[in-house]
Amino acid sequence: MDYQFKEIEQKWQEFWAAHQTFKAEQDSDKPKFYVLDMFPYPSGAGLHVGHPLGYIASDIFSRYKRLKGFNVLHPMGYDSFGLPAEQYAIQTGQHPALTTEVNINTYRRQLDQIGFSFDWSREVRTSEPGYYKWTQWIFMQLFNSWYNLETDKAEDISTLIEKFNAAGTADVKAVCDEEVKSFMPSDWAAMTDEEKQVELIKYRLTYLRESTVNWCAALGTVLANDEVKDGFSERGGHPVEQKKMMQWSMRISAYAERLLQGLKTIDWPEPVKEMQRNWIGKSVGASVRFKIETVPGAAVLPAEDIEVFTTRVDTIFGVSYLVLAPEHELVAALTTPEQANDIKNYIDQTKKKSELDRMADTKTVSGAFTGTYVINPVSGERVQLWIADYVLAGYGTGAVMGVPSGDQRDWLFARHFNLPIVQILDGQKDIEVQADPTKEGLYINSGFINGMQYKEAVETLNKWLEDQKVGKAKINYRMRDAIFGRQRYWGEPIPVYFKNGLPYLIQEEELPLVLPEIDKYLPTESGEPPLGRAENWSYEDQYTYELSTMPGWAGSSWYWYRYMDAQNEGSFASKEAIAYWQDVDLYIGGSEHATGHLLYSRFWNKFLKDLGYVNEEEPFKKLINQGMIQGRSNFVYRVVDEEGRGTNTLVSHGLKGNYKTMALHVDVNIVENEILHVDKFKAFRPEFAEAEFILENGKYICGVEVEKMSKSKFNVVNPDVLIGSYGADTLRMYEMFLGPLEQSKPWNTNGIEGVFKFLRKFWRLFHNDQWEFKVADTEPTKAELKALHKIIKKVQDDIERFSFNTSVSSFMIAVNELTELKCNKKSILQDLVVVLSPYAPHITEELWALLGNTGSISAAAYPVFNPGYMVEDEFSYPVSINGKTRLNLNMSLALETAAIEVLVLADEQVQKYLEGKTPKKMIVVKGRIVNIVI
Ligand code: ANZ
Numbered sequence: 001m002d003y004q005f006k007e008i009e010q011k012w013q014e015f016w017a018a019h020q021t022f023k024a025e026q027d028s029d030k031p032k033f034y035v036l037d038m039f040p041y042p043s044g045a046g047l048h049v050g051h052p053l054g055y056i057a058s059d060i061f062s063r064y065k066r067l068k069g070f071n072v073l074h075p076m077g078y079d080s081f082g083l084p085a086e087q088y089a090i091q092t093g094q095h096p097a098l099t100t101e102v103n104i105n106t107y108r109r110q111l112d113q114i115g116f117s118f119d120w121s122r123e124v125r126t127s128e129p130g131y132y133k134w135t136q137w138i139f140m141q142l143f144n145s146w147y148n149l150e151t152d153k154a155e156d157i158s159t160l161i162e163k164f165n166a167a168g169t170a171d172v173k174a175v176c177d178e179e180v181k182s183f184m185p186s187d188w189a190a191m192t193d194e195e196k197q198v199e200l201i202k203y204r205l206t207y208l209r210e211s212t213v214n215w216c217a218a219l220g221t222v223l224a225n226d227e228v229k230d231g232f233s234e235r236g237g238h239p240v241e242q243k244k245m246m247q248w249s250m251r252i253s254a255y256a257e258r259l260l261q262g263l264k265t266i267d268w269p270e271p272v273k274e275m276q277r278n279w280i281g282k283s284v285g286a287s288v289r290f291k292i293e294t295v296p297g298a299a300v301l302p303a304e305d306i307e308v309f310t311t312r313v314d315t316i317f318g319v320s321y322l323v324l325a326p327e328h329e330l331v332a333a334l335t336t337p338e339q340a341n342d343i344k345n346y347i348d349q350t351k352k353k354s355e356l357d358r359m360a361d362t363k364t365v366s367g368a369f370t371g372t373y374v375i376n377p378v379s380g381e382r383v384q385l386w387i388a389d390y391v392l393a394g395y396g397t398g399a400v401m402g403v404p405s406g407d408q409r410d411w412l413f414a415r416h417f418n419l420p421i422v423q424i425l426d427g428q429k430d431i432e433v434q435a436d437p438t439k440e441g442l443y444i445n446s447g448f449i450n451g452m453q454y455k456e457a458v459e460t461l462n463k464w465l466e467d468q469k470v471g472k473a474k475i476n477y478r479m480r481d482a483i484f485g486r487q488r489y490w491g492e493p494i495p496v497y498f499k500n501g502l503p504y505l506i507q508e509e510e511l512p513l514v515l516p517e518i519d520k521y522l523p524t525e526s527g528e529p530p531l532g533r534a535e536n537w538s539y540e541d542q543y544t545y546e547l548s549t550m551p552g553w554a555g556s557s558w559y560w561y562r563y564m565d566a567q568n569e570g571s572f573a574s575k576e577a578i579a580y581w582q583d584v585d586l587y588i589g590g591s592e593h594a595t596g597h598l599l600y601s602r603f604w605n606k607f608l609k610d611l612g613y614v615n616e617e618e619p620f621k622k623l624i625n626q627g628m629i630q631g632r633s634n635f636v637y638r639v640v641d642e643e644g645r646g647t648n649t650l651v652s653h654g655l656k657g658n659y660k661t662m663a664l665h666v667d668v669n670i671v672e673n674e675i676l677h678v679d680k681f682k683a684f685r686p687e688f689a690e691a692e693f694i695l696e697n698g699k700y701i702c703g704v705e706v707e708k709m710s711k712s713k714f715n716v717v718n719p720d721v722l723i724g725s726y727g728a729d730t731l732r733m734y735e736m737f738l739g740p741l742e743q744s745k746p747w748n749t750n751g752i753e754g755v756f757k758f759l760r761k762f763w764r765l766f767h768n769d770q771w772e773f774k775v776a777d778t779e780p781t782k783a784e785l786k787a788l789h790k791i792i793k794k795v796q797d798d799i800e801r802f803s804f805n806t807s808v809s810s811f812m813i814a815v816n817e818l819t820e821l822k823c824n825k826k827s828i829l830q831d832l833v834v835v836l837s838p839y840a841p842h843i844t845e846e847l848w849a850l851l852g853n854t855g856s857i858s859a860a861a862y863p864v865f866n867p868g869y870m871v872e873d874e875f876s877y878p879v880s881i882n883g884k885t886r887l888n889l890n891m892s893l894a895l896e897t898a899a900i901e902v903l904v905l906a907d908e909q910v911q912k913y914l915e916g917k918t919p920k921k922m923i924v925v926k927g928r929i930v931n932i933v934i
Helices: 005-019 052-067 083-092 096-112 129-143 157-167 185-190 193-200 252-265 270-280 313-318 337-351 355-360 408-416 454-467 559-565 575-581 596-610 653-658 678-684 719-726 728-737 749-765 782-800 804-820 826-836 841-850 897-906 908-914
Strands: 032-037 071-073 145-148 153-156 206-216 221-223 241-250 282-292 306-310 321-324 368-375 382-387 399-402 471-477 496-499 502-505 543-545 586-589 623-625 629-640 646-651 661-666 692-694 703-707 874-881 884-892 921-925 929-933
Touching: 005 728, 005 841, 032 052, 032 559, 032 575, 052 071, 052 586, 052 728, 052 782, 083 096, 129 145, 129 206, 129 596, 145 157, 153 157, 153 596, 157 185, 157 193, 193 502, 252 270, 252 282, 252 471, 252 596, 270 596, 282 313, 282 454, 306 313, 306 321, 306 399, 306 471, 313 454, 321 408, 337 368, 337 382, 399 408, 454 471, 559 575, 629 653, 646 653, 719 728, 719 749, 728 749, 728 804, 728 841, 749 804, 749 841, 782 804, 782 826, 804 826, 826 841, 874 897, 874 908, 884 897, 884 908, 897 908, 897 921, 897 929
Parallel strands: 032 071, 032 586, 321 382, 586 623, 646 692, 874 929
Antiparallel strands: 145 153, 206 221, 206 241, 282 306, 282 368, 282 471, 321 399, 368 382, 496 502, 496 543, 629 646, 629 661, 629 703, 874 884, 921 929
């Protein structure tokens, strides 16, 4: 029978489902291997051909590892909370759970027909109460924990309370809020329960605080920094403004150093590591406190000093002003009445700018003088205190010392506002050079560090600051605590209720706290989040629950553990399952998650490890980012008149230069090899039913451009359609054939035919001219064995280095070679079937069965490469006579020089060239060449 992909694929997909072929068992004698895909958000549009790219690669790898004797865990699920379903609910009133269910069914159908080897018995859905129960449980653990800097890990909050009981705050080294109290054990004992709670929340790893957030009014929610692009929401493109709100936060900053160090231990793409390093943003420097001189006219003198963070404490003798962020809490208190107007105007002006704009703008100089002076603790000098938007409130201490001779931005600022500029480095006038600590210069005008080199100056100053109690060496991280809440409906409820304004956890037995039903998916009239609409929804019938829900990243920050033991009702995963599966060996997904998901997951993983729930410090040993598949758009060209109005004429691409035209997207599905199906086009755009088409050689040729794959550009290619015409095996191989996995590349359906033909040719090897299955039991020839072992080795090497595209062309070569050799030997073909099976699982299952095997090919073993078959045993020696190559002679490579000489001289043709003479000299290079001089 000819290659009937439809029947074959359906048959084997049913077989796999019925036999649970890919179900991973935990108690296996085999070594484990965990291959994970970033699970999808099930959107309404379903999968396009770009989505499965990474899944196909990971599936090939999983199947290959199975053949190599590993016990493979390869699961799939859905990140099913999220904004689109909720937006749809707002528009249509349809419950997001229903939309999500429908979308998941579409995804499942689409995934199934690609023939993935997923263990569906472990499927997770983050929006299912059985799953989010454990997301809530992890939240509770975080609430009940603090970060002890002495042990450098998270601990139960009870150990902090013990410390408070024993020695007050004296013994506590914690990552905590800035404004914690210092107290004695007796003070702690005297506090009321509520006072204790107020103090403890400053240490908890998830806590409430007022923070400046990215507020998106149109979406009615707060967005994370990575969900905002240039002041607009990434989804939907709505304006985003800065607003202060009480928010749940996660103290990820406690893990900054471990998150940084851990990068050294994992095999991830360097750009992703670099993005995480930048995000964490470690700066080694010092904090220095400047005293406030006097505040003329101020009612109360602030007792506090102004603390700055600097990475160049060595430039402290060059400080000529101090700047606070406009939002700094001391600004109001430190503004003199004369300057009040200027300061107010300036603050109003800054409010319009987002933090990103402020960071990006390095050219405009702006600021306002507070009227107050501060004292440089090292030089004793008196300098002006300003506010300026280049200082960010949330970074360092929100206050900066301005050193015009050390920093370009400070220099511009000082020059603009006529502030003093003191030269502090000898012999170097170039500011940029001076700002670079690797270019050392000796200090001048710098008091007790005069004449020192950089390193010595820094050490001397840090010590001096510490001795004088006006500062100290300090490491600062750019990474801030992560906001953990959204004012939305479709997310995990936070398992917290409020009593007298203070947050308390519900009981563990009460988990999951199920999302209540509401009438409308909108904020309440009084501006509370949608959960404020839920009726009779309160804790113990009297306390209000937290009304915001968890952010999009909550459910995905631990899901790989749930796959290890997805049905467990007593814990998020059993100890045994975690001990067996440990961590993810290979993780494949998009690079857009470089800082969000991948950082939060590492954070939660480290936290769970600290509490002893998991064993590994890092969740994902190896990461690969698959490239984006871009769309390949087609265009038709509508002729326009003088005023630019469209006419009823369309001109083919090659002739459009003769006209004034406008390009219109045309559905790529009605274009074949750039030739437009005119009739289908008329049906697609009825307004052109009567249009005139100016053709080239009788055809309408479309233009082409590479763009993002999107519905609006009519360039979406649906895998269902391709599977319908060519089958999943062809689609799988073709997606890999497109190019290196990690590269972005445009989709082009044109080449798919070639892959389909290859599979048919492969099928043909097993069949005679009448398409009857026929293989021979005879011994294979050397040439056949060589072709086989070449592909065994090539595919193995390719897969091990994740080069999937190169295998596809090698398969084609191998099948061509075997076709030429007319090979239908069972022993060759059976191994070849196994080698191809990770790529094309259906056709190979069918052939495996036809070859007389029972059970799935996935239980087979990958053939062992035998280098012996690769040895070339003959070589075609070029024979040159007096420097000129005259002929080639085939001789065994086993022959030694003397034997070669004899054979060469005996050759008839050679004798002709010798014309009866005896050679003066004969040089034989074994395996290369024979030279004769006569
Ligand atoms: C004086 C100085 C002299 C500085 C000099 C630099 C060069 P990174 O590496 O990013 O940590 N800075 C501190 N807090 C800031 C804030 N909230 N907003 C804007 N700028 C801030 O950079 C730290 C340096 O950035 C600090 O060192 C401070 O300027 C500035 F020749 O202090 B420096």
